[in-house]
Amino acid sequence: MKPIVIVGAGIAGMQAASHLNAQGIPFILLEQSEQVGGRVRSDYADGFIFDHGFQVLQSNYPSVKRSFDLHALNLHAFDSGAKLWYQGQWASFLNPLRAGFKFLELVPHIISFKDLFLLTRLWIKLQWSANEQTNSHESTAAMLNRWGFSDTFQSKFIRPFFRGILLDQNLQQPASLFFFYMRQFLEGQAALPANGMGEISNQLLTSLPMDSVRLGTEIVQLGDDFVELKSGEKIEFERLILAVDPRAAAKLLHVELPHSVHLGAKTFYFSVPIRKEQDKLLHLIPGESQLLHYCFLSQVAPTYAPAGKVLLQVTSLNLALDEKEVLEMLAAYEDVTGFTFLRAYEIPRSLAKVGSFEALKLAAQTNRIILAGDYCEMPSLHGALVSGQKAAVQSLI
DSSP, rough: OOOOEEEEBBHHHHHHHHHHHHHHOOOEEEOOOSSSSSTTEEEETEEEEEEEOOOEEETTTTHHHSSSSSHHTTTEOSSSSSEEEETTEEEEEEEEHGGGGGGGTTTTTTTTTHHHHHHEEEEEEHHHHHHHHHHHBBBBBHHHHTTTTOOOOOOOOHHHHHHHHHHHHTTBBBHHHHHHHHHHHHHOOOOEEOOOTTHHHEEEEEEEEHHEEEEEEEEEEEESSSEETTTSSSEEOOOEEEEEEEEHHHTTOOOOOOOOOOEEEEEEEEEEEEOSSSSOEEEEETTTEEEEEEEEEHHHHHSSOTTTTEEEEEEEEETTTTHHHHHHTTTTTTTOOTOOOEEEEEEEEEEOTTOOOOOHHHHHHTTEEEEEEEEEESHHHHHHHHHHHHHHHHHHH
16 A cells, blocks of 8 residues: 655644554655754754744644643643733733633723623623634724724734734734634633743654654655655655645645735844743733734743743744844833843744635645645644644545
């Protein structure tokens, strides 16, 4: 029996391989780079852990619970909420479902009683009509205006928070994403593995037979029943799962994608002095800034920095910013004395724009090729995992 060939050892590709392996189905997993994980990687230097862009693990995802040994990841959770900038200082907005009445400290300064009513109504609708909400094609911006949240609550929390999640300054991504992530915010928990986000990729890899995984292997051509490698080798397959970046998939399938089908971000890491104030919250920067948010990561997960240091991440949608400009902007919110730049990660393809890949999907279907990746589902880690499992199931039909 010919193996199922999976091209791409990101989360979706490894999830597909894991599902096939669990059923004893022969496969070969090919990856162009020397590392697995795609965008979900971590680097290690001088006692610091650097994830490739700001990422968190939502431990409430059903797909996450099924796919990982969460205990072995040694998760460190963020507090559920965010820091909001109000009248020249930071105020803590805590998840009302977790903080009890403590979040009422912001009433009526940032969140009104009408906002509280609307949040309650939203949560109830998500419990009783989740499918209707998550299939919405209305833009997030239009939905927010229609619901009638106050301008203050939108400008201080909702818009800054979802700009950081959707990587979309104008919130034109569909409201389905808003409802999906809002449910996670209200009910779930964001966390960091002790050894960095890359550890979840490593955990998937270690569950696979290494003789079925080939790193540093570039595909140059797809045939009807084979892939040709840059080395000239041809590998015959029973079915092919293409679990690569959509632009790479489009190149192999000779499809022209629209110019902008991804949203990008740039994350900067700084070493900062030990802080007196301890918090495990994301600081949401108001919309007039080019910065999205920042967080003292090692206060969430102490393993992210060596003793005597704190690791700060700052994220922006402006890929052209440099560290000096970031510090100048950050100085409006923090005393940046002693902040030392460590490194930056520019990820131009951080998040796929929903609805941009119909031509690619049609080309794959025509050629009996199975696509896998978060762009095939919900752009998220959850989407990548679900897509990988669906691809594995489809490959057996």
